[in-house]
Amino acid sequence: IFTRTQERGTRALAALRAGQSFASVAEQLSEDPHSAARGGEMPYYYGRANATRPVRDALFGLAVGQVSGLVPIPKGFEIFKVLDERKTDFDKVQGKIRKELYQERLVAQGQARFAELSREFGLEPDPQGLGVLVGILRQGLQQGKFYLSPADLERPLYQDQSGVLQLGAAVEKSAAIRQGRGLDDSLRVVEVLKNEVLAPRLLALRARQLKLDADPEIVFWHKKKEEELLIMSLRQQATAKEGAISEEEVRQYYDAHLERYRNPVSTEVVEVQVATEEEARELLGQFAADRQRVDPLVGVLAEAAKKLPDRVAAGKALTALRSLPVQAGEPEALGWVRSKVAQPSGKGQLLEDLARATSPQELAEEYLFRYLAIEHSQRLESRPVEGYYRLFWYDEARFGKMVEQAMQAKLGALLGPVQVDSLYSLAKVVGRQGAEVRPFAEVARPLRSRLQEERQDQAFTRWAEALRQAHRGEVEYLDDNIEALVSQLQAAGPAKEKGR
Incomplete structure (x- = not known):
């Protein structure tokens, strides 16, 4: 149960202690619409390595069936009920545990230091x-x-x-x-x-x-900053009378430089990142088995796709997912998709996904992969986005060789396992965006700011040149000394700025 305020969280906790069921309290008071529609049930397990310290401290001391107190989190407060628990191999999580312990010690040292300085300076x-x-x-x-x-x-x-x-x-x-x-x-x-x-x-x-x-270096830096602020103030005075850039000027520049406003090529993937190559291959095997059992889902998606772009009719067709009989051995992802259809926001997302998907079969397989990301991915931000990422070439620092493979792969392709740092990634390519020109309405505001800045630069340059001319006789350039300094700098090579 998530609440933004302590008062609402206290009300929820009081209702639970009065005997009201967790599911009914979640539906009434939780401010997370996705979990509230399911009676508070989350579609994934919490792990020690990817839970914040307050959540971890409250959650992992509970037995199955127990309810926590009110737990503060960055965006508000949460109340937990443990439905199930399972153990994870230490080898799979030790890297994340090490990072978490380091962060905890860093925070603890910061808090201790703050308390010490507060006492010392009488805060x-x-x-x-x-x-x-x-x-x-x-x-x-x-x-x-x-x-x-x-x-x-x-x-x-x-x-x-x-x-x-x-x-x-x-x-x-x-x-x-x-x-x-x-x-x-x-x-x-x-x-x-x-x-x-x-x-x-x-x-x-x-x-x-x-x-x-x-300290001399601090004094030098402070003096330099002071000079920069003075120059900035002079610039503001020198350019204060410059007129604003008109809408017509912005449009003319945009039309003459369309290539500058072309979007970079990107590829959309659903990624699952796990600790070992063996685990990655096991998930590929699970995906291969599950894709053979998604015909009921594909059938409903196909019927809904026929009714697009009529979203109302397509939405009604999607509700058939809720009445599909649960079959033995069906992929767990089907239950997750059913729960999405039960929520207005989830159904809306399904319709958007259906409109962009290349086929109902591909969308069904994408949902299988998204569910794997929710259940298994160790990339910290993966669960809220269901493993969905838009990759650009500059994302290689985060996604490694996965970026190059995704850019070159066909739509629907499966990628991996690919080693990314110490982990292993799988991905399914689900979309690609070409190099379209961004619309004028999207770029007009930043473009106007840039053109205004360029106009002010030109005005300041004219003002500075006039200032030099006005004081030309008061400034003497010692050319020999300047040339000697240039020679010394060239001989020394690249050097760091020093405070002297």
Whole structure:
């Protein structure tokens, strides 16, 4: 059961403790529409390696049938009921466990360091000011608009040895608070302030205590930054009178440079990434067996495809999936597809998939592969996207040789096992996008900004040249020294910038 607020989560927990079934509470109060439609049941297992620490701590101490308390997560709160459990071979997960332990230690050390610096510099919260900030955020979420009065800006939130941190300064330093989304709980607001405002403030205090601000390289960098800001201010003054780029100018440039706005070629795949080559080959075998048993699904998809583009009629045809009898030995993916049809959003996604698929058979096989990704893939972000990725050539850093193979393969092809770092990937090619020209409406805004910047560059260049001419007699170029410096730099070769 997922809720965005602690209050709603507490209501759900109270209903469970009063004897209401988990499924009914999930349907009534869970704010995840996909799992709520299934009574909260998730289509995959949670593993220690891909669960956040609060979830892991709450979940893996429960026996089958037990219900957790309210578990805080980045986007809200969750309540879990354990339906089943199974063991995974250590060899398959030790790499992810090692990474998780490293991250845990890093977080623990960061928290300990924050506590130490808080004590050392006397960091203290102002409860009244924090209450005002939380109230402003809650009201803004309800009304769709955030308002800070002049008095609000000056309210103290924290104080330490260096002085008072006011609400206005905190908002200026925190991008998350300026956006305001999901910050209707005081604990989350404090956590955001800690990460984005207080930790940098305390680290800066320690740096000054150690006199790092007097370090020659830091002084040089600071001076350089100051000069850059001054030049930026001069540029703004010099270009302030430049007129805005018109719609006609943007359109003319777009029409004259269409090739610049051509999309790169991409290939769409469903990928499953596992720990060993042996496991990958076992999944290929499972897929080969399952594809022989998807005729009922293919039949329903084919009937729905005949009724497109009438989405209403096609949607009604898809509901036949819910009445298909469950057969012994049928692929588990069929049950997953049935559950998608039961949800409006899931049915809509099925219709979109059907409209782009090359055939009902190919779409049925794609769903088999998506289910394998949900159940088995070790790529952390794979489950929410059901293993679906659009690959570009620049994705080789993440997907390795899989990218080249996918770009060269035919639609419907199976790829792998392909080794990607220490893991092994399988993929099914499900789509390809050509190099179409992006529509004008899509590029007009960034293009206008770029043309405006170019116009300002030209204006600043003219202004700088006029400034040089006006002060030509006041500046003397020592040509011999400049040539000597150039010779020294060329002889030394590439060098890093030094603070001197």
